[in-house]
Amino acid sequence: MATESRPDFPSGAPYYLLNFERALAWLAERYDDLLDADEHAFLRAFAGLPPASRALLVRMLMRKGTLFRASQLRYDEIGCPLQAAAPLAALGWVDTEPGLSLDDLFALTTRAGLLEIFADETKRAPGFKALRKPDMLAALRVFYEAGDVGDERDENVSAEGAEGAEGAEGAEGAEWAVDRGERDAEVSAFERVAVAVSVSVSAARSSKRPLSAWHAATTDSVLRVVIAPLCDRLRLMFFGNLYQEWSEFVLADLGVFQYEKVAFAPSSRAFQQRADVDVYLALHACREALDSLPQLSSLPGDDTELAAIDALVAAVRRIDTSNPWLETRRAKLLFRIGQHCERRLQWPAALAVYAICAWPGARHRRVRVLERSERFGEAFDLATQAAAAPESEEEAQRLARLLPRLRRKLGEPTVRAAAARPVERGMVVLARPDAALPVEYVARDHLSCEAAPVHYVENALINSLFGLLCWEPVFAALPGAFFHPFQREPADLHAPDFHARRAPLFAACFAQLDSGAYRDTILRHLNEKAGLQSPFVFWGLLTPELVTLALDCLPAAHLKLWFERLLRDIRGNRSGLPDLIQFWPAERRYELIEVKGPGDRLQDNQIRWLAYCVEHGIPVRVLDVRWAEEGPLSGVSAEAAEAAEAAEAAEAAEAAEAAEACDATIVARTAS
Incomplete structure (x- = not known):
């Protein structure tokens, strides 16, 4: 063709x-x-x-x-x-000559143009001219309802507007002024403007009209x-x-994005049958409907919104597909609907959605909703069942934190987890910088010296080294993985069988960590693949000097431990790594450092990485930064200071518990 x-x-x-x-x-x-x-x-x-x-x-x-x-x-x-x-x-x-709604008109027109179009409203309500564009739209929208507005409704609106305007016309001119410095005064003026605007809107309005009908003097078209x-x-x-x-x-x-050239066959494509395209579009439409739900009501539990959620869930369930990839998208959409229900405090609806959802984390959310609903017995039974076979390290960690709380609420004795090696934690008091800098940068500059440089790397360095070593497996031209020239990652990157489909290729890469060949491979890919899009490599941070320093100081055994954990759960383990890394080149050693500023707490994924590193003898510590002029915990009450210290102690204990839970999960997976 x-x-x-x-x-x-x-x-x-x-x-x-x-x-x-x-x-x-x-x-x-x-x-x-x-x-x-x-x-x-x-x-x-x-x-x-x-x-x-x-x-x-x-x-x-x-x-x-x-x-x-x-x-x-x-x-x-x-x-x-x-x-x-x-x-x-x-x-x-x-x-x-398309018909334009009021919202369409506002999206296409500048504020100055709108004042020209609605000149009558500006004359009748002087406060209208001072309104911001969103408030102008809100003041007008009620009088330009979309849809089939009948004459009777038009007459009622106009009559109400006329009645309100009679009182408004006798008002002092100052009452119409909008005081931009006071939001309350602006809202009050906005309400009065809306009343006055109702008089100037014709009762014969239509929901949509061409641009020329909105603005007779225009020479433009849409x-x-x-x-x-x-x-x-x-x-x-x-x-x-x-x-x-x-x-x-x-x-x-333009070279803004550059992609790896994958030699996939012409038969490789995203969709194998037309029905799959239809399913994707249907799921996308449902996602857009979910995004519009908050506009239906500002009150949680409103009957209109509950009915819309029920209809949306039913629509998602009616979509028929046997495609695993599309089933995954459906599961993710159901999970988001459940999250929406939770945010709106709609516990029964959230439970119903999570019960049919296969997305990772849905089971834990069910437990939390049962707990919020004070159905502690059901929550405990489900949590106990999940703890016996956790779906991931993340679920194991959350259940380890949740089960003791449920036991207490049920009046049962708590089971104390076996003690694990704690994460080393220290504190440093530093002068607050004159310029606003992230606390990680301040800590980096304080710790760094010529003999032991410190780099801010967070998730970038270890992910990048993994991506450079395993470039060939990640970009292998397997069926269904690549199907157009603009892919930064394989389509099945987060699929359960991603590793299994490429197991021999990954095994060959990991074998280089045992033979010593990994160094040449990483440096070669650093040079040959520079700038190409990758789901793992952070080109903006990498320099040949940093990579060389890392390869000099990071033992191959530690690289292998990190890479194995990344590969077990790419979605969950690509983040949460410590902020800083300090190298001692002369001694060929290093240390990972997680920095926490005043008021910061360790996140769950950070706790899991810290626990993993401690369990495997990887040098890591947490560094709390306090500002000198504030004191360690100045500006807070003694009770708050004690609470902060207790929180830090709890984080250390939680990291230890997470280590036990993570190891149990790993052992169970290995055994299976």
Whole structure:
């Protein structure tokens, strides 16, 4: 199918059009059997359009939204946007006189333009002119209801507005002024403006109208991209997701993003059947519906919102698929619905959703919701069952913290965990810097010296060394892993069988840690792959000097321990590593340092990494920073100081408990 650009541009076809046509050719080659009649027709018709029309459509598709002012579509290679849009309109792909809602109008118009459009409102209500744009919209929206507003309702609104305005007209002029320094005064003025605005709005309003009906004096036009949903579907089939835009081509051409070239077969693609595309889009629509739920009601437990949640869950469950990847997306969506219910204190709804959700963490959330619902017996039974076979180190850690609390609430004796090696913890008092700097940087500068330099690395260094050593397994051209040239990671990176599918490749990389060959491999990839997108490598932090120093001081045995834990749970273990690393090059040794400023506490993933390092003899410590002028805990009461000290002690104990729980999980997995 011909999709190449014709040489009708004086200086050649623009880069974005060539890239879009390259994507269409790619889709025609790989997805011909999944495209329907409309999509085939689009590919044919697009190739036959005038060059300016093709360029205009792609320009609009690359921008956010589907509504555009013609005055904002001026490009030298396109010329007059209305002339270029005419062939698109003839095909029904673009609407040159779309109806605009009030929200659409506000999104397309500057504040100055809105004051011109609503000049009558400005005259009737002087306070209207002083309102911020969001408040102007709120003041007007109630009088421009979307949907089929009947005449009776229009008359009622107008009558109410007229009645309120009669009292308003006799008000002092000062009462209309908006005091921007006082929010209460602004709200009061906003309410009065809304009353006055109601008088100036015609009872014959409609929910949507062309721009010329909103603003008779305008010389501008608005274009709406009607074909956008079909093009979004094509974009989904090309990228395998909807978060990547057509601009990926441009960013790659400009060198902003560079990608590894994976030699995958033409048969490798994101979707194997059209139904999978439909399922993805259906799940995406449900996710958008979830995002709109907070707009339904500001009150938790409102009947309207509860009904919407029930309908949303039912819609998600009705989506039929046997595709494991799409089942994972469904599980993640259900988990987010459960989280929404928790935030809204809707405990029964949250329980019902978590009960049918297979996303990691759903079982723990069920226990927490049961606890919040004061159903302690059920919570304890489920937590005990989960503790016998935890799904991850994270769940084991949370259950170890939760079970003693449930035992106390049930009046049962608590079972004390076996003591584990504590994490070393110290404190340093430093002068607060004049410039605002992260506390980690201040600690780094304090500790660093010529003989023992300190680097701020957090998650970057260990992840990067792993990514550089294991570059080949990560970017292996396995079926379903890669299917377009703009992937920074394999599609199955977080799949349960990610490691298993590449086990021999990872084993070969880890064997280099035993043979000593790992150093050359890491340095070679550091040079050859520089700048290429990777889910593990932080190019902005890496320098040849840092990598060389790390390889000199980090034992291969410790690298292997870190890499093995990363590979066990990539999603959970890529973060939580200590902030700083200090090297002693002359002694070829190092130490990891987690920095905590005043009021900071260790996060769960940090506690798990600290516990793992302590258990395996990896040098690590926690450093608490206090500011000299404040004292160790100045500015707080004695009770608060004691509480802070107790919290630090609890963190140390929790890290020890986490070590036991993590080791138990590892042993259980190894045994199975």
